Amino acid sequence: MEFKFSTKASRKDAIYIIEDAKDAVYPTGLSDAEAEYVRRLVKEEVSIIPINHYDSTLFMVSLPACNSQELLAETLRKKGADLCGRINALKLPDVTIHNTSSFGAAAIHLAEGLALSNYQFLKYKTEPSKKENRLKTIAFDKGSATKPQLAELQTVIDAVYAARTLVNEPLNAMTAVDLANAFEKMGKDSGFKVKVLHKKAIEKEGMGGLLAVNLGSQDPPTFTIMEHKPAKALNAKPIVLVGKGVVYDTGGLSLKPTPNSMDRMKSDMSGAALVGATMQAIAQLNLPLHVIALVPATDNRPGENAYVPGDVITMYSGATVEVLNTDAEGRLLLGDALHWAKRYNPELVLDFATLTGAASVAVGEHGIVCMGTADERVKTQLRAAGERQYERLVEYPLWSEYGEQIKSDIADIKNVGGPSGGAITAGKFLEHFTSYPWMHFDIAGVSFATAKRNYQTIGGTAFGLRMLLDFLQSYTA
Ligand code: BES
Numbered sequence: 001m002e003f004k005f006s007t008k009a010s011r012k013d014a015i016y017i018i019e020d021a022k023d024a025v026y027p028t029g030l031s032d033a034e035a036e037y038v039r040r041l042v043k044e045e046v047s048i049i050p051i052n053h054y055d056s057t058l059f060m061v062s063l064p065a066c067n068s069q070e071l072l073a074e075t076l077r078k079k080g081a082d083l084c085g086r087i088n089a090l091k092l093p094d095v096t097i098h099n100t101s102s103f104g105a106a107a108i109h110l111a112e113g114l115a116l117s118n119y120q121f122l123k124y125k126t127e128p129s130k131k132e133n134r135l136k137t138i139a140f141d142k143g144s145a146t147k148p149q150l151a152e153l154q155t156v157i158d159a160v161y162a163a164r165t166l167v168n169e170p171l172n173a174m175t176a177v178d179l180a181n182a183f184e185k186m187g188k189d190s191g192f193k194v195k196v197l198h199k200k201a202i203e204k205e206g207m208g209g210l211l212a213v214n215l216g217s218q219d220p221p222t223f224t225i226m227e228h229k230p231a232k233a234l235n236a237k238p239i240v241l242v243g244k245g246v247v248y249d250t251g252g253l254s255l256k257p258t259p260n261s262m263d264r265m266k267s268d269m270s271g272a273a274l275v276g277a278t279m280q281a282i283a284q285l286n287l288p289l290h291v292i293a294l295v296p297a298t299d300n301r302p303g304e305n306a307y308v309p310g311d312v313i314t315m316y317s318g319a320t321v322e323v324l325n326t327d328a329e330g331r332l333l334l335g336d337a338l339h340w341a342k343r344y345n346p347e348l349v350l351d352f353a354t355l356t357g358a359a360s361v362a363v364g365e366h367g368i369v370c371m372g373t374a375d376e377r378v379k380t381q382l383r384a385a386g387e388r389q390y391e392r393l394v395e396y397p398l399w400s401e402y403g404e405q406i407k408s409d410i411a412d413i414k415n416v417g418g419p420s421g422g423a424i425t426a427g428k429f430l431e432h433f434t435s436y437p438w439m440h441f442d443i444a445g446v447s448f449a450t451a452k453r454n455y456q457t458i459g460g461t462a463f464g465l466r467m468l469l470d471f472l473q474s475y476t477a
């Protein structure tokens with residue numbers, strides 16, 4: 001999707017955001033009868049009113065009454081998603097948004113929903129043009145957006161598209177090595193540093209968690225380190241992002257069932273996609289923050305040499321783990337990455353992982369389960385970013401009692417915590433490998449959609465990316 005300012009040559013197809021039935025500013029050229037028609041429908045609370053002219057289509061969008069800015073922004077994104085269907089049904093390639101309302105950011109939020117909703121993954125269709133959305137360009141009338149707003153929107157949308165596409169690629173096109181290569185390309189294209197540790201180096205380091213999960217696989221693991229380091233950073237110590245990069249999770253020998261479970265497990269690298277695409281956005285915006293991202297990656301398979309329930313493994317940190325379920329694999333490779341993060345003496349570490357079905361069961365598709373040891377100021381800022389982007393957070397406690405559930409009879413800890421509090425016991429496991437302010441985001445419930453909902457498209461959603469980027473943009477060390 002391309003965003004630009006409208007010019008004389010722009011097509012006449014347009015969206016007008018209007019505020020109030022009586023005082024609304026109508027486009028010049030609307031007949032009295034048409035204006036009367038719009039007023040009548042606004043009064044009937046019709047919020048999107050199409051007007052067909054012989055040579056163009058106008059959509060009048062009346063601004064809803066909302067209790068908060070956050071809700072208003074989200075309502076506009078949803079209107080954008082609604083408009084996306086209508087615009088593509090008419091095969092319009094280009095629309096111009098005019099904001100005549102008093103809410104300055106209305107056009108940007110509407111365009112954001114429109115663009116998020118226009119995403120498609122057609123790579124494997126033999127005739128993609130038959131399915132392809134025609135909409136390619138969203139133009140803004142001069143007063144409806146600023147240049148920096150446009151540039152920022154472009155960056156956000158490109159990052160979301162990139163993350164969704166990484167998730168949508170199946171395992172046979174996106175192994176751990178492919179994922180690392182994709183990050184290398186993103187780094188080259190948008191200007192951040194990328195270093196990849198391959199299997200030999202991972203063995204030399206002794207990343208026992210990542211290597212144990214990889215045992216059943218024919219394909220080698222990777223460990224990717226990305227870095228954005230501007231000349232003048234606000235933070236003296238880096239912020240570290242960690243993303244779970246399980247490119248496919250069969251469950252290993254603790255094999256998953258197929259329907260509504262293994263069948264979507266190409267998405268188990270959603271955390272990795274999210275942090276990689278965030279690095280792309282950070283570099284493009286040249287954020288004045290020193291940020292490092294880590295992605296431990298492998299598939300989890302029941303191969304001949306696969307690790308088995310009962311194995312005791314030694315993690316990168318030296319801690320021993322009794323593996324009682326090979327499907328609790330994410331915490332093993334994340335534990336190694338969290339231990340690696342200590343070398344940076346980080347100011348803050350944020351990990352994103354499709355970690356537990358329990359998180360998905362608890363809050364469903366509408367929010368992220370988070371927990372951690374960061375201070376209240378950081379938590380407040382994260383929560384606010386989540387509300388602004390409508391990628392909301394629910395904080396769970398890391399009470400020490402939950403730690404009892406992962407004590408092992410024969411090793412330091414075990415990788416399962418029993419039937420209750422599954423999202424939290426997974427978090428307690430991760431906490432074991434941290435020694436710095438840290439937050440864990442369990443995105444298992446939100447990262448993959450099997451049906452389109454508003455501006456969320458089928459497949460990878462990139463849910464959480466806009467929250468994270470907003471948080472980093474408003475971060476003051
Ligand atoms: N990748 C899954 C979690 C998941 C579930 C992600 C549903 C997306 C949708 C993770 O590796 C896993 O299998 N977790 C287990 C842990 C259990 C064995 C302790 C789970 O949640 O069932």
Ligand code: MN
Pocket residue numbers: 249251326327328329330
């Ligand atoms: Mn698993």
Ligand code: ZN
Pocket residue numbers: 246249268327329330354355
């Ligand atoms: Zn997994």
